[in-house]
Amino acid sequence: MPRRHQSGELDWTGRITKQGDSMVRKLLYEAANSILTRSRESFALKTWALKISKRRGLKKARVALAPAARYHHACHAARLHFVRGLR
Numbered sequence: 232m233p234r235r236h237q238s239g240e241l242d243w244t245g246r247i248t249k250q251g252d253s254m255v256r257k258l259l260y261e262a263a264n265s266i267l268t269r270s271r272e273s274f275a276l277k278t279w280a281l282k283i284s285k286r287r288g289l290k291k292a293r294v295a296l297a298p299a300a301r302y303h304h305a306c307h308a309a310r311l312h313f314v315r316g317l318r
Contacts (some may be wrong), residue, residue: 250264256297276303 249256266277267289276299286293 243269259297260293262300263293266296266300267292276300 263280267280267284270277274294280292280296280299284296
């Protein structure tokens, strides 16, 4: 679960905290790893994470992709349209 910092117009999401179910965090990290390293398809979320991996490294890209994948899955399950940046 990412830590949120909000004050007035400033709103940024920090690193993943150790709150919540540890098994879910591990599974999301493994899913992000599979998307980045095993998946041959190309889609917007993977492209976004690959750009991060080029700038910051693969580990940070996996950590960034994990909550985004969780949000995308939740939107897909609820049949909503996924829009990156809106949470």
